[in-house]
Amino acid sequence: MTRQEQDVACLKRLSAGDTRALEELYDRYTPLVYPVVLRILRSRSEAEDALQEAWVKVWRTASTYDARRGPVAAWLLTVARTRALDRYRGAASRKRAEARVETDPPQAAEDPSSSPVRKQIGQRVRIALGSLEPQHRRVLEGAYFDGLSQMEIAARLGAPLGTVKSWTRQALTKLRELLPHEEWA
Amino acid sequence: MSQHRDEHLDLCAAYALGCLDEADRSRLEAHLSEPCDLCARALRDFGGSAVLLAASVPPALPGPALKSRVMAAVGAGVEGGPPKEGRIIPMRSRWAPLRRLGWALAACLLLATAILLTTTNHLRRELKRARDQAQSLSRDLDAERRWAAVLASPSARAASFSLTPAGEAELRARATVDPETHRAILVFENFKAPSGRDYELWALRGNTPVSLGLIRSEPGGRVVLRIEDIGDPATLTAFAVSLEPEGGSPTPNEPSGPIVMIGSLGG
Numbered sequence: 001m002t003r004q005e006q007d008v009a010c011l012k013r014l015s016a017g018d019t020r021a022l023e024e025l026y027d028r029y030t031p032l033v034y035p036v037v038l039r040i041l042r043s044r045s046e047a048e049d050a051l052q053e054a055w056v057k058v059w060r061t062a063s064t065y066d067a068r069r070g071p072v073a074a075w076l077l078t079v080a081r082t083r084a085l086d087r088y089r090g091a092a093s094r095k096r097a098e099a100r101v102e103t104d105p106p107q108a109a110e111d112p113s114s115s116p117v118r119k120q121i122g123q124r125v126r127i128a129l130g131s132l133e134p135q136h137r138r139v140l141e142g143a144y145f146d147g148l149s150q151m152e153i154a155a156r157l158g159a160p161l162g163t164v165k166s167w168t169r170q171a172l173t174k175l176r177e178l179l180p181h182e183e184w185a
Numbered sequence: 186m187s188q189h190r191d192e193h194l195d196l197c198a199a200y201a202l203g204c205l206d207e208a209d210r211s212r213l214e215a216h217l218s219e220p221c222d223l224c225a226r227a228l229r230d231f232g233g234s235a236v237l238l239a240a241s242v243p244p245a246l247p248g249p250a251l252k253s254r255v256m257a258a259v260g261a262g263v264e265g266g267p268p269k270e271g272r273i274i275p276m277r278s279r280w281a282p283l284r285r286l287g288w289a290l291a292a293c294l295l296l297a298t299a300i301l302l303t304t305t306n307h308l309r310r311e312l313k314r315a316r317d318q319a320q321s322l323s324r325d326l327d328a329e330r331r332w333a334a335v336l337a338s339p340s341a342r343a344a345s346f347s348l349t350p351a352g353e354a355e356l357r358a359r360a361t362v363d364p365e366t367h368r369a370i371l372v373f374e375n376f377k378a379p380s381g382r383d384y385e386l387w388a389l390r391g392n393t394p395v396s397l398g399l400i401r402s403e404p405g406g407r408v409v410l411r412i413e414d415i416g417d418p419a420t421l422t423a424f425a426v427s428l429e430p431e432g433g434s435p436t437p438n439e440p441s442g443p444i445v446m447i448g449s450l451g452g
Contacts, residue, residue, distance in 0.1 A: 012432060013400040016383075022259060025253055035242035048247045048254075053324075055255045061413045063386075063398020066436060068217070068225050070201060070232025077239050078203055118244060125241040143204035144238050150204050171197035172234040183233075184240045 003183065007072035008065075015062040022059055029073065031113055031118065033080045037146055040084040050087050054080040073184065085147035121184060128178040136171035139164060187216045193229050201231035202238075212232065212418040218390045220438070258321060298318035332411055333368050338363040344424055351428070352445035358426065360448055364418035371424070373408040376400055378428065385433045387440060388415065389423040394440060399433050425446040 001009075007028075013021035030051070037054070038047040057079055065075050129137055138157060142148040148156065154164045196213040199205045205213065217224060335341065346358035357374040371386065378384050384400040395416075401410050415421060425447050427440035434441045 012399075014433075017401050019259060023252070023256065026255060027378065031244060031246060032236070032239055034247050035245045036239045038245050039242050044247070048251050051247060052251060052255050052258060056258050057413060059259045060411060063396075063410075064412055064414060066395060068220075068228065068358075070228045070238065073236045074201060074232035077235065081203055120242070121240050122238075122244065123240070125237050129241055140202065140238055143199070143202040144235065147205065149206050150199055150209075151206060153204070158328075165195040165199065166193075167205070168202060169195050169231075172198050172201065172231045175234045175237060176230055177235060182237055184236050 003073075004031060004067075004071050008067060009064050011062045011072060012171060014059065022055065025058070025076070026055060028074050032073065033077055036145070037080050037084040040081065040088055040147070046087060047084070050084045051080060054083045057083065081144070088147065118184075121182060124179060125175075128175055130176055131178065132171060134160070136167055136174060139167045140160070140171050140175070143168065187212075189221050189223055190214070193224055194220070196437050197224050197227040201235045204259040211417060211419075215420060218417075218420050219393060227423060247256060248452050254317070255345070321431040323447055331366075332368070332370060335366065335368045336361055338365060340364050342418070343451050344450045346424070346426070346446040346448035348446055349444050351443035352426075356426075358446055358448060360450075362415055362418055362421065362450065367414045367416065367418060369410075369415040371410040371412070373400055373406075373410070373426075375406045376408055377406045381431050382442075383429050383431050383433055384445070385427050385429045385440065385442075386410065387427065388421055389427040390420045390426055391422065394438065395424065396434065396437060397424075421450060423450060 007025070008171065010021045010025055014025065033054070034051055036042065041047045041050060054076075058076060058095070061079075065072065069075070129140070131139075135157060139153055142153045142156060150164050150168065151161060153161050154161045157164065159167075191350070193213065193216055196205065196209055196216075199209065200213060210377075213224075222421070279397060340363065342362045342364060344360040344362070346356075346360070348354065355375040358372065358376075359370060360371040362369040373384075376384055378400075384402075386397040386400055387394040388397050389395075397410070397412060402408070425440070425444050427434065427444050428442045429440065
């Protein structure tokens with residue numbers, strides 16, 4: 001059974017009210033999702049609140065997951081990113097986050113409890129991202145981590161909207177070509 | 186369904202990164218209202234790339250208490266049991282000699298201080314627990330307000346369900362969809378699936394059914410489903426309920442059992 005098949009089975013159990021299925025998904029995907037939420041919000045307490053809301057939303061909306069729209073992992077990330085970006089876009093939260101950028105000490109680069117396999121995957125992906133064309137990398141980071149629309153990315157990069165749309169697809173395609181067999185473990 | 190064009194793959198990439206604007210999202214949803222193998226493959230591949238992008242962030246983990254908070258918020262038992270209280274060591278039963286009164290007084294003072302500290306710590310934990318509970322209730326209240334707004338929305342569309350010949354006579358269901366927020370509330374009554382079977386809810390987009398999950402039987406047979414995002418309401422034409430093997434239809438895109446109820450959406 002593939003990871004995606006396991007995840008779909010887990011979501012089915014979850015939508016039937018099985019809390020153990022939620023625990024399994026939490027254990028499996030929090031190490032992937034939390035760093036993204038933390039990167040967006042730059043505050044551990046806000047990131048934990050956002051992540052809690054995200055898992056509750058997963059619990060309530062598991063039945064709306066549509067496998068034709070992408071893997072379960074991507075859906076979970078979308079739910080969590082949306083919560084984090086909603087918080088970030090709140091004016092007060094944004095002010096706090098901006099203040100933190102100036103005053104907070106740099107965050108620890110690595111979590112020592114992370115598995116060596118995941119560390120190696122992260123390292124390989126960072127190397128692949130570094131080898132992308134700069135505009136491709138900026139499109140990915142602006143969209144995924146800053147929550148910008150393609151229109152906003154176009155304005156930020158001074159490029160036509162159509163070009164940004166092409167770059168988005170090329171960037172994701174190139175990333176997959178550079179890491180053809182890589183899967184998050 | 187619109188015929189597949191190359192630009193749909195651009196839309197799939199933006200969808201995977203979560204940067205589609207509303208207009209493009211509607212175009213993609215309209216295109217995907219019918220199966221498209223090319224787009225399905227693109228969404229799978231681009232979604233996988235988005236997961237890799239997430240894996241590029243240096244690892245970090247939340248505090249260990251978060252899991253318990255999440256499980257408590259969904260109504261599951263909190264892990265770990267009650268907090269451990271400090272053990273009180275029993276006092277000796279005999280009085281200390283008079284000449285050692287000073288030591289006894291000092292011991293009493295220490296004991297009183299220890300009890301005070303224990304009580305303070307206990308109260309502090311209680312206060313924190315009460316605060317967490319208040320925050321949780323506040324969040325729940327906000328959520329309830331949002332759901333109440335679905336029913337009160339002037340643009341809400343209602344669906345009254347009708348039985349098909351395969352449906353049990355006592356089944357009742359109704360749905361309210363808010364096109365503004367894409368939220369939907371569905372209420373089912375007398376839904377007690379036969380042993381080894383489950384009722385499954387479907388959204389019909391044109392002629393294409395999309396599973397919305399199982400209708401879990403609860404005591405009394407009343408079930409309320411709250412769906413955060415029902416998708417594009419413009420393409421949603423009706424709901425349907427089928428009676429499936431336990432766990433739901435083995436085929437994700439179509440019911441395998443008989444349709445027992447149909448609910449067409451009004452204007």
